[in-house]
Amino acid sequence: MTTTFTEDAISEITRMVWAAIIDPSDELVERAGEAPRRELTGMVEISGTWTGSVCLGFSRRAARQAAAAMFGADADALDDDEVADAVGELVNVVGGNLKGLLPPPAQLSLPSVREGDPTTVGTGRAELVSELQFDWCDEPLSVVIWRADDAAGD
Amino acid sequence: MSVDVLDFQFLQSFLRQRCAIVLGDDKHYLVEARLSPIARDLGLDTAGEVVRTLRARKDVGLEDRVVEAMTTNETSWFRDLQPFEAIRAEVIPEILDRNRPARHLAVWSAAASTGQELYSLALMLDQHFPELAGWRVELVGTDLNSAVLEKARAGRFSGLEINRGLPAALIARYFTREGAHFVVSPEIRSRVRFEKMNLAGPWVGLPKFDLVLLRNVLIYFDAEDKRRILEKALAQLNPGGYLLLGAAESPYGLLRGVTSVSILGTTFYRTEVA
């Protein structure tokens, strides 16, 4: 089941979401090596035939830039709630489309947004399935998928 | 912009000779957008370097890729909607009346791209004309670009593509989800065929058609090729058949002996009967 979330599939979906929601000309570039610290994480949980969570990790500046594109506003003009809302909606759309790779039934939770890195927040007992890093506007962005431990046995 | 004046002129002349496609002087953005992915693939820095590679040496593989990249279009389902209403309400019923003795219907999507136009017709025929179940129905799509044809044959579309004008009821009825993609039902897929063909080259192995859709593709050709393509498209029609062009396109001024009929706001062309 873990092979459902191949790097290709995650990359394709993330790029598609970025091209449609943020800006068709803003390229996400995959990066290798040590991930810089991400300061804001959006998360949605998936439950059903597969149970786990999808996280989007942003630097503070990347989150603000993404929110600016979504609100059609200047990055400096946005308050923290608006930035958090944008991060939440982005992880909702990325997570929802990743959920589409799984056999039904699968449910998507409402998104939550918190301070911190996607590899350390809110994971509980879970197994890291995939971590894909991008550079976007010279800022780090990552998609991290966790599988809940409860489901690890089946 | 990485493509300079000389690169651009070279590309214009290359596309003109290779596939009779006219690239307007204002299409710099298109070149950058379409060739940048090739640059990335080849480890080059810019679209301009792709053109300079093309200029520097004969590389048929690269030539093919550039042609394909430059001729790919975003296409939508039931594009412009109104022509499809006319086809459903008037054109197909009239053709069916005429062809009932032979029980044969042939339709050609002449710039098929990734297949949305031909599949739109196939879905419409299935939904509204159950009578056709006992007919020989030929739904043919052709395009210059083999990559888009491969995609058309697979009938696999992303969510972004599905969103472009495909009615929800048809998604629910005719599509299944495969991973991130939506796949049209095997039954619908079995009714269409897609083949590679250059409109500016020889037309081989095409039957006569009752309806030809030649939409938004003539813009890529110069006046002489336009005229020849239109002439051949009209000659490819069965008696009483219809030719549909893009909303802003017309054969007048290019061709004699053509007449038009307006159906529910859409203009169709046919050969003038002497």
Next chain:
Amino acid sequence: MHALVVDDSRSMRSILGRILKSIGVEVDEAADGADALAQVDAGMVPDVALVDWHMPAMNGVELVAELRQRPELEHMSIMMVTTEGEPEQIGVALEAGANEYLIKPFTADAVVQKLTLLGKWPLGHDTTDQPKAGAQ
């Protein structure tokens, strides 16, 4: 033309609102099902409602069913706008009373084309010829 955009995400309401306003549609927003119902019960009769599926308290399909209980909204079209993309789910939304369905993410031209399908927007606003660099 008047649209009501129902989505718990402000950023998504902003995106849809800008697309709709760019083609001259008047836009109101609701942050959830209760908010949407309060607005229509106060007399608003939009031409079209764009409804998210995943929202707190009342989900979008429940909201669609509620809206369809109101005879004064008989002529209002409803389009679901959601990440839910299973054809079966689309069937569920149509069954509940939705007329169209847009999957997130979407492009601006897709919104206009779906409104055209609903007969809510005059023909001839096909924007597919715009350059779509990188939006493969």
